[in-house]
Amino acid sequence: MDKIICVCEDSVDGIFTAIYKAWEIGTSKTLIEIRGIKTMTLFAEYIEVNTDTELASKVAASIHSKISEEVYYYVYRAALSDDSDKAQYIYEFLLKAFRMGKDIIHKLQDESVMKIFELARKVGNESHKYLGFVRFCELENGILSAKINPLANVVSIVAEHFADRLHNENWVILDTTRNIAAVHRAGYGFVLTNDISEQDLDQFSNKSENEEKYQLLWNRFFDTIAIEERKNKKLQQQLMPLRYRKYM
Amino acid sequence: MVIQNDMTTMEKLTILSDAAKYDVACTSSGVDKKNNGQGMGNAQACGICHSFSADGRCISLLKILFTNECVFDCKYCVNRSSNDVVRATFTPEEVCSLTMEFYRRNYIEGLFLSSGIVKSPDNTMKLLCETVMLLREKYHFGGYIHLKGIPGASPDLIEAAGWYADRMSVNLELPTADGLKALAPHKTRKNILTPMRQIQNGIIDNKNQNVIGSNRGYNASRNLILSNSELNLEASSNKQIITNITRMDYAVATQNKPKFVPAGQSTQMIIGATAESDYQIVTVAEALYNQYDLKRVFYSAFINVNKDSTLPAQTAGVPLLREHRLYQADWLLRFYGFKSNELLSEDKPNFNVLLDPKCDWAIRHLEQFPVEINRADYYTLLRVPGIGVNSAKRIVKARRSSKLTFEDIKKMGVVLKRALYFITCVGKMMYDTKIEENYITSNLIGIDKKKTFEIENHNSYKQLSFFDDVGYNISPDHMEGIKALAGQM
Numbered sequence: 001m002d003k004i005i006c007v008c009e010d011s012v013d014g015i016f017t018a019i020y021k022a023w024e025i026g027t028s029k030t031l032i033e034i035r036g037i038k039t040m041t042l043f044a045e046y047i048e049v050n051t052d053t054e055l056a057s058k059v060a061a062s063i064h065s066k067i068s069e070e071v072y073y074y075v076y077r078a079a080l081s082d083d084s085d086k087a088q089y090i091y092e093f094l095l096k097a098f099r100m101g102k103d104i105i106h107k108l109q110d111e112s113v114m115k116i117f118e119l120a121r122k123v124g125n126e127s128h129k130y131l132g133f134v135r136f137c138e139l140e141n142g143i144l145s146a147k148i149n150p151l152a153n154v155v156s157i158v159a160e161h162f163a164d165r166l167h168n169e170n171w172v173i174l175d176t177t178r179n180i181a182a183v184h185r186a187g188y189g190f191v192l193t194n195d196i197s198e199q200d201l202d203q204f205s206n207k208s209e210n211e212e213k214y215q216l217l218w219n220r221f222f223d224t225i226a227i228e229e230r231k232n233k234k235l236q237q238q239l240m241p242l243r244y245r246k247y248m
Numbered sequence: 249m250v251i252q253n254d255m256t257t258m259e260k261l262t263i264l265s266d267a268a269k270y271d272v273a274c275t276s277s278g279v280d281k282k283n284n285g286q287g288m289g290n291a292q293a294c295g296i297c298h299s300f301s302a303d304g305r306c307i308s309l310l311k312i313l314f315t316n317e318c319v320f321d322c323k324y325c326v327n328r329s330s331n332d333v334v335r336a337t338f339t340p341e342e343v344c345s346l347t348m349e350f351y352r353r354n355y356i357e358g359l360f361l362s363s364g365i366v367k368s369p370d371n372t373m374k375l376l377c378e379t380v381m382l383l384r385e386k387y388h389f390g391g392y393i394h395l396k397g398i399p400g401a402s403p404d405l406i407e408a409a410g411w412y413a414d415r416m417s418v419n420l421e422l423p424t425a426d427g428l429k430a431l432a433p434h435k436t437r438k439n440i441l442t443p444m445r446q447i448q449n450g451i452i453d454n455k456n457q458n459v460i461g462s463n464r465g466y467n468a469s470r471n472l473i474l475s476n477s478e479l480n481l482e483a484s485s486n487k488q489i490i491t492n493i494t495r496m497d498y499a500v501a502t503q504n505k506p507k508f509v510p511a512g513q514s515t516q517m518i519i520g521a522t523a524e525s526d527y528q529i530v531t532v533a534e535a536l537y538n539q540y541d542l543k544r545v546f547y548s549a550f551i552n553v554n555k556d557s558t559l560p561a562q563t564a565g566v567p568l569l570r571e572h573r574l575y576q577a578d579w580l581l582r583f584y585g586f587k588s589n590e591l592l593s594e595d596k597p598n599f600n601v602l603l604d605p606k607c608d609w610a611i612r613h614l615e616q617f618p619v620e621i622n623r624a625d626y627y628t629l630l631r632v633p634g635i636g637v638n639s640a641k642r643i644v645k646a647r648r649s650s651k652l653t654f655e656d657i658k659k660m661g662v663v664l665k666r667a668l669y670f671i672t673c674v675g676k677m678m679y680d681t682k683i684e685e686n687y688i689t690s691n692l693i694g695i696d697k698k699k700t701f702e703i704e705n706h707n708s709y710k711q712l713s714f715f716d717d718v719g720y721n722i723s724p725d726h727m728e729g730i731k732a733l734a735g736q737m
Contacts, residue, residue: 106645235304
């Protein structure tokens with residue numbers, strides 16, 4: 001029998017909605033794919049799944065209550081990954097997880113567990129690097145503005161960190177690969193906004209009076225702090241790969 | 249001595265960061281704290297690297313000296329009083345605005361403030377205290393502060409600093425008292441160990457204290473810094489969102505009870521300036537961990553910056569491989585349950601150049617191998633070359649549900665090309681290998697040769713980073729990395 005492929009939006013809610021639908025249809029005959037990433041196959045039936053936050057939160061809630069917080073943490077992070085097969089991996093993993101319960105996360109000899117573990121770790125590593133490598137630039141109205149170009153969709157993780165750290169600042173972090181921005185108003189939380197391009201942001205990007213000065217000071221510090229006798233560019237690049245430096 | 253006035257911030261920063269670069273510790277780890285809601289900043293126990301300098305070292309903190317004027321004349325130090333270098337001094341306000349502006353732009357995790365000894369140790373310590381007080385109370389900085397304890401400063405001032413810093417460090421400088429006497433005539437072992445002990449006791453007391461007790465200590469210290477001080481804590485600009493901060497607010501907001509050096513203390517030793525053996529150094533480090541509860545001991549490969557004729561000439565370059573081996577051994581002491589006398593002895597006082605300390609140990613104890621992956625306890629697994637903290641933990645958890653194969657443990661991060669001589673899976677070794685000293689040694693040296701060469705010729709020497717996974721070839725995952733760094737294992 002042909003498989004039924006549920007095609008969904010590339011978001012946590014999108015994937016969770018598709019899992020709900022696929023479950024309803026029957027787990028033995030369904031697969032899940034992210035929209036627009038994979039080539040369509042001939043011998044399969046395709047169903048378009050529209051993201052439904054209510055259904056998605058039902059799935060999230062049952063992961064929390066029937067499996068564990070920890071499993072939710074891994075699945076959530078895996079869902080942010082840039083892997084083209086992630087939706088199917090998460091689906092397979094959750095089918096097992098609902099059967100086996102919270103201890104599944106330690107069963108790394110199982111291929112689908114290992115897969116989720118790796119995806120989550122990769123997303124975690126990238127977002128952790130960005131916590132350090134994000135560079136804010138002060139605009140003339142005092143707003144701090146930053147751009148990142150991550151592989152995975154880490155802007156929400158990164159923004160959460162800065163919402164606490166720079167609580168009393170107005171700031172925006174734009175993911176230029178996805179055109180998603182996290183916007184934070186001083187004293188409040190942050191919101192994610194879609195469809196903001198780099199050009200949109202650049203329109204309001206007149207630097208503040210002091211910005212240049214502090215950038216120069218920082219560059220000087222960066223140069224003088226290195227020890228000539230220990231110079232090692234290869235190591236520097238290994239720890240801070242070039243792709244992170246685009247907006248540094 | 250050249251003392252210039254009217255320098256720009258840029259000039260001062262150039263001189264005072266250049267003068268601070270030989271200090272090793274740039275970690276921002278060991279404490280988790282939220283923003284207090286009133287100022288700027290928080291801290292993550294895992295520490296965050298904000299950049300990597302051209303030597304591959306992590307930049308996490310704004311590492312500067314308050315001043316490079318110094319009345320001491322330590323032979324190894326670029327700032328010694330007998331050197332004819334340009335001297336500069338920051339004002340507390342300058343340090344604060346640099347820290348705040350860098351922090352806002354996410355260049356740094358916080359401030360690492362050290363200093364030359366200007367006039368006297370007490371005078372210097374007071375200046376450092378005033379600066380961090382200003383940063384905390386006027387600028388409401390909630391990020392990470394690492395402060396140097398100045399040897400010879402009065403206990404009151406050391407304590408005062410402890411209420412404002414997250415981490416403090418008093419540098420041991422040289423592994424033995426004799427070395428110190430020879431190279432740092434103005435410092436004594438006693439002057440270094442006394443504040444170290446005091447900080448240790450302060451941390452313990454603070455843990456047992458209630459809110460009232462801690463506040464009493466905190467307030468007394470605060471008054472001490474403010475006495476005879478021209479410090480102005482009034483916020484000058486109207487940009488500050490918060491105005492009427494009462495003096496208790498900072499303490500109250502940071503988890504109700506003032507914390508004394510919450511990220512613990514560290515120290516550093518210079519390696520290769522004096523004739524100590526690796527065994528002596530490792531024994532000293534072990535004693536510091538056990539008797540002084542240090543979070544970290546850092547090792548700094550000696551660089552003869554002063555070209556001082558009484559110090560080693562360094563024709564062979566900076567002793568980076570030795571430093572690397574010491575860090576590997578340090579890791580074994582802290583996380584792998586090794587004792588210094590297992591790694592080295594009076595008869596074998598130095599590390600093997602060709603093999604890392606763990607492989608070296610394993611080869612000398614072949615009678616304890618092979619171990620069975622599906623049965624051996626956690627600490628036994630940790631002693632196998634090629635198995636690190638993360639992979640050992642994963643194995644222990646995963647084997648509960650089913651027997652593990654070589655393929656499985658490889659995916660979990662075990663480096664099989666090292667481990668295969670020392671383990672069995674379900675009773676079988678991976679290949680039909682001999683468990684024989686010479687055979688295994690030559691195979692393992694083959695694996696390490698390239699790396700050892702690269703470190704010695706400093707090509708791709710992997711600097712100890714936050715994730716300190718050097719030599720174990722397993723990149724810790726994020727959460728476990730966090731624990732490793734915070735010393736929570």
